[in-house]
Amino acid sequence: xxxxxxxxxxxxxxxxxxxxxxxxxxxxxxxxxxxxxxxxxxxxxxxxxxxxxxxxxxxxxxxxxxxxxxxxxxxxxxxxxxxxxxxxxxxxxxxxxxxxxxxxxxxxxxxxxxxxxxxxxxxxxxxxxxxxxxxxxxxxxxxxxxxxxxxxxxxxxxxxxxxxxxxxxxxxxxxxxxxxxxxxxxxxxxxxxxxxxxxxxxxxxxxxxxxxxxxxxxxxxxxxxxxxxxxxxxxxxxxxxxxxxxxxxxxxxxxxxxxxxxxxxxxxxxxxxxxxxxxxxxxxxxxxxxxxxxxxxxxxxxxxxxxxxxxxxxxxxxx
Amino acid sequence: xxxxxxxxxxxxxxxxxxxxxxxxxxxxxxxxxxxxxxxxxxxxxxxxxxxxxxxxxxxxxxxxxxxxxxxxxxxxxxxxxxxxxxxxxxxxxxxxxxxxxxxxxxxxxxxxxxxxxxxxxxxxxxxxxxxxxxxxxxxxxxxxxxxxxxxxxxxxxxxxxxxxxxxxxxxxxxxxxxxxxxxxxxxxxxxxxxxxxxxxxxxxxxxxxxxxxxxxxxxxxxxxxxxxxxxxxxxxxxxxxxxxxxxxxxxxxxxxxxxxxxxxxxxxxxxxxxxxxxxxxxxxxxxxxxxxxxxxxxxxxxxxxxxxxxxxxxxxxxxx
Numbered sequence: 251x252x253x254x255x256x257x258x259x260x261x262x263x264x265x266x267x268x269x270x271x272x273x274x275x276x277x278x279x280x281x282x283x284x285x286x287x288x289x290x291x292x293x294x295x296x297x298x299x300x301x302x303x304x305x306x307x308x309x310x311x312x313x314x315x316x317x318x319x320x321x322x323x324x325x326x327x328x329x330x331x332x333x334x335x336x337x338x339x340x341x342x343x344x345x346x347x348x349x350x351x352x353x354x355x356x357x358x359x360x361x362x363x364x365x366x367x368x369x370x371x372x373x374x375x376x377x378x379x380x381x382x383x384x385x386x387x388x389x390x391x392x393x394x395x396x397x398x399x400x401x402x403x404x405x406x407x408x409x410x411x412x413x414x415x416x417x418x419x420x421x422x423x424x425x426x427x428x429x430x431x432x433x434x435x436x437x438x439x440x441x442x443x444x445x446x447x448x449x450x451x452x453x454x455x456x457x458x459x460x461x462x463x464x465x466x467x468x469x470x471x472x473x474x475x476x477x478x479x480x481x482x483x484x485x486x487x488x489x490x491x492x493x494x495x496x497x498x499x500x501x502x503x504x505x506x507x508x509x510x511x512x513x514x515x516x517x518x519x520x521x522x523x524x525x526x527x528x529x530x531x532x533x534x535x536x537x538x539x540x541x542x543x544x545x546x547x548x549x550x551x552x553x554x555x556x557x558x559x560x561x562x563x564x565x566x567x568x569x
Numbered sequence: 570x571x572x573x574x575x576x577x578x579x580x581x582x583x584x585x586x587x588x589x590x591x592x593x594x595x596x597x598x599x600x601x602x603x604x605x606x607x608x609x610x611x612x613x614x615x616x617x618x619x620x621x622x623x624x625x626x627x628x629x630x631x632x633x634x635x636x637x638x639x640x641x642x643x644x645x646x647x648x649x650x651x652x653x654x655x656x657x658x659x660x661x662x663x664x665x666x667x668x669x670x671x672x673x674x675x676x677x678x679x680x681x682x683x684x685x686x687x688x689x690x691x692x693x694x695x696x697x698x699x700x701x702x703x704x705x706x707x708x709x710x711x712x713x714x715x716x717x718x719x720x721x722x723x724x725x726x727x728x729x730x731x732x733x734x735x736x737x738x739x740x741x742x743x744x745x746x747x748x749x750x751x752x753x754x755x756x757x758x759x760x761x762x763x764x765x766x767x768x769x770x771x772x773x774x775x776x777x778x779x780x781x782x783x784x785x786x787x788x789x790x791x792x793x794x795x796x797x798x799x800x801x802x803x804x805x806x807x808x809x810x811x812x813x814x815x816x817x818x819x820x821x822x823x824x825x826x827x828x829x830x831x832x833x834x835x836x837x838x839x840x841x842x843x844x845x846x847x848x849x850x851x852x853x854x855x856x857x858x859x860x861x862x863x864x865x866x867x868x869x870x871x872x873x874x875x876x877x878x879x880x881x882x883x884x885x886x887x888x889x
Contacts (some may be wrong), residue, residue, distance in 0.1 A: 298690060305685070305696050312700055315757070318725070319715045332723045383611035391597070392604030402611065405619055407809075409817055409867050411840055412860040415629065415847050416622035419636065439614025446611065471603040500709045502820035507848065518710040522824060525714055533718060540711035551705055555698045562701065562761055563768035 323537035330533040345538035353524050356512045358542070365499055365516035368433060369546075372498035373491045375437030376445050380490065381483060383440040384449030385475050389461060399450075406443045418507055432508045433501075437494070445490045448561075452486035453479065489561035492554050496547050517543040629857035636851050647858035657859070659834045660842035666748055667838065668815040671755040676807055679759040683766035684796070697767065700760045707758035713824035717741055720750050741825065744835035751836065754821060762807040769803035770796070801882040809874055816867055819844070839863060 322330045324341040350358045386392075387399050421432040440446050456479070464474050480487075502518045509515055512523065521543050525536055551558060605612070630647055632640035651657050682700060686693050706712050720726050722739035731737050740746035777795050786794065797804070819840040822830070830837030830845070843863070847856030 301685070301688065301690050302692070305692075308682070309696065309699050312703060312757070315712070315715055315719065316703070316706070318719070319711070322718075331718060331721065332725055332728050334725045334728060379610040379614070382607050386604050386607035386611075390600050390604040390607060392601045395604065398608065398612070401615065405615070407813055407867070407871055408619070409813070409860075409863050411817065411843055412626055412864045413619055413622035415853050415857050415860060416625035417618060418848075419625070419853070420622070422636070436614060436618055438610065439618060440611035441614045441618050470599075471607065475607070496705060500706070502708075502710055502823070503844075506823075518820075521710045521714065525824070526827070536714060537718075540714050544706055544709060544711045547705055547709075551702060555701075558705070559698055559701050559764055562704075562764040 319537055319540055323534065323541045325534060325537075327532050327534040330537065345534035346542070348532070348535040349524075349538040349542060353520060353527060354512055356515070356520075358520075358539075360513055361515050361517045361520040362542075364514060365518075365543075365546075368430060368501075368505075368516055369495045369498040371430070371434050372437045373494045375434055376440075376442060376490060376494040377487055379438050379440035380442070380445040380449050381480065381487065382475070383446050384453055385471070385479055387446070387450045388453035389474075389479070390471060402443050402446055406447065414503075414507065421508065427508055428510055428514060429508075430514075433498075433504045437498075442494070442497075445494065448490060449483065449486055452483060456482055485557075488554075489557050492550060492558055493561065496550060499547055626857040626860055629854050630861050631858075632854045634854045634857075636853060640854065643854065647855050650855065651858055651862070656834060656837065656842060660830070660837045660839045663748070663835065663837055664816060664818075664839040667751060667755070667818065668812060670748075671752040672808070672811045672815050674752060675756050675759050676762055676804075676811060678756055679762035679807070680766050680800075680804075682759065683763045683770055686763070686767050687770040697764065701764050702760065704758045704761040707754065708818075708820055710820060710824055712754075713821040716750070716754055716821065717825045720746075742832055744833040747825075747832070747835040750825075751818075751821070755815070755818075762811060765803055765807055766800065769800045773799040798883045802884060805874070805878050805882045809871065812870065812874070813867060816840075816863065 317336055321336045321338070321341075322333075323345055324343065325333070325338045325345075326340050326342070327345075329338050329340065352358045352360070383402075387395065387402070417432065418427075421427055426432055436442065460478050460482075461474050464478055469477070499516075500518065501516075502522075505516050505519045506522075509519060512520070515523065521536075521539050524539050629640060631642060631644060633643045633646075634640035686697055686700075703712075718724060720740040722742060724739050724741075727737060727739045738746075740750045773796065777799070778791055781791050781795060817840055818838055822836050822838045822841050823844070826832075826836040826841070828841075828845075828849075830841050839859070840863075843856050843859045846852045846859060
């Protein structure tokens with residue numbers, strides 16, 4: 251886990267490792283006449299058509315649940331369950347009006363605001379704490395560093411359920427249940443090891459000469475960190491911010507444990523309350539609420555898909 | 570950058586210019602201070618939010634504690650109760666099946682689609698983004714609600730079954746079908762491992778395949794002799810993370826079963842039972858014991874994966 255090459259196996263792997271004997275021969279150059287070239291082209295066209303037909307089918311299957319959710323949110327409640335079609339003659343926005351009117355006296359925008367505060371504060375916390383910690387791991391030599399690094403990697407693999415009970419007891423004793431502190435404290439204390447790991451990997455690839463030059467010119471660590479590292483870390487910071495936002499936005503267990511008052515609820519918990527309360531199956535409003543709860547994530551994905559998908563590809567970040 | 574180079578007021582600079590032998594020692598001393606200063610947020614977080622809670626939960630596992638009265642030492646009682654508790658075994662079984670069935674199917678789907686995306690065609694970037702999208706939202710409450718609505722009695726899955734003349738009935742209320750429903754939800758989020766596989770495939774040199782073709786190797790042989798060995802570090806990474814992740818599934822099970830793990834405990838995932846014990850019944854000693862069993866099991870599985878990886882994971886530079 252601690253090695254980069256798990257995620258990105260270098261190019262230099264030899265055929266020998268793969269067990270493939272390499273022979274020196276290459277295909278003899280044959281005479282190419284136009285008819286066979288045309289036939290090859292046609293064959294390639296057919297293959298390409300087959301490929302895209304298959305991929306389009308896959309796309310439809312993959313997108314169907316989300317598309318169904320989206321179109322259902324505009325349908326009347328009695329047209330949702332069991333309706334395979336993504337179309338209705340009775341599309342309207344009334345479900346959204348119902349959803350926006352809130353639950354149990356608390357308006358939708360309160361939930362939205364809570365989610366937004368938590369997500370933005372999480373981003374700030376994650377970026378501040380993980381860049382600082384990563385600088386220590388990647389750039390400063392001090393005794394115990396490798397031990398701490400190994401521990402940090404270990405926490406990546408640790409099932410977090412082992413800590414939720416004592417953490418809850420602790421925050422309960424401190425009177426912090428029903429505040430955002432238990433949810434934000436781990437973010438400001440670099441508790442999400444994934445981000446630290448990502449930053450360390452990124453920082454290690456920045457040329458050492460930059461720090462050395464700055465050191466010779468008299469810059470201390472704070473200066474090097476602030477004036478050299480942080481500006482160069484931009485891509486890693488952007489990727490981390492996007493994921494920190496989305497993870498906080500979708501988080502369910504944390505708010506479920508710590509937030510008991512409806513006016514403190516972020517959207518996922520409000521949504522669950524909504525489903526529990528509308529047992530008369532107002533599916534339309536449920537779907538509208540579900541769509542609204544995912545809207546920022548969807549917008550983020552559309553705007554930043556490059557960063558998101560590349561972040562996953564290069565750093566092994568999960569969704 | 571300019572700000573750095575012009576900065577001569579810092580005492581580093583004076584130290585650096587004066588006595589060379591002292592420079593190294595002074596610098597090292599400064600590094601120790603700076604190292605711990607920069608590390609301090611993480612260090613505090615680790616001690617307060619991970620190390621101390623882990624020790625505390627280990628202690629609580631040997632006590633009877635309900636959050637209101639002080640914990641009382643009961644020795645191994647929680648563990649003996651645990652092993653006699655049929656619901657504990659049910660939750661372990663539900664999770665084990667989910668991990669053992671869901672993870673391989675998800676990874677196989679991810680690898681298959683990644684190989685398709687690695688072919689030379691137009692529009693691959695768009696397909697990659699679309700297939701990845703469910704990974705971002707798959708664990709959300711919204712999708713759990715959608716899943717439930719799709720798999721409920723008379724829901725669209727039920728309708729499709731009826732179209733094909735299969736026995737009617739939704740999956741949400743049928744204990745024998747809830748697991749396939751969750752596995753499908755997991756497989757739907759194949760995009761994240763797929764993107765990682767694809768990154769690995771792109772790094773596999775094409776000459777290997779050309780050389781193999783020249784030697785007359787067919788596609789199946791190439792897959793087992795080139796693709797899999799070259800991809801083994803990525804495969805290991807995905808296997809490790811997906812396995813650990815699968816052990817911790819919670820939100821969707823909570824929403825779909827309404828927090829009960831039903832019907833007939835068929836969706837009583839381990840973490841859900843832990844939550845019910847700890848936070849619905851306030852049996853926190855028992856829940857702590859469960860948490861430690863989970864840590865040990867995940868730890869053993871991680872260790873096994875790392876140990877066996879020596880045999881099947883090939884890193885470049887190891888020429889055997």
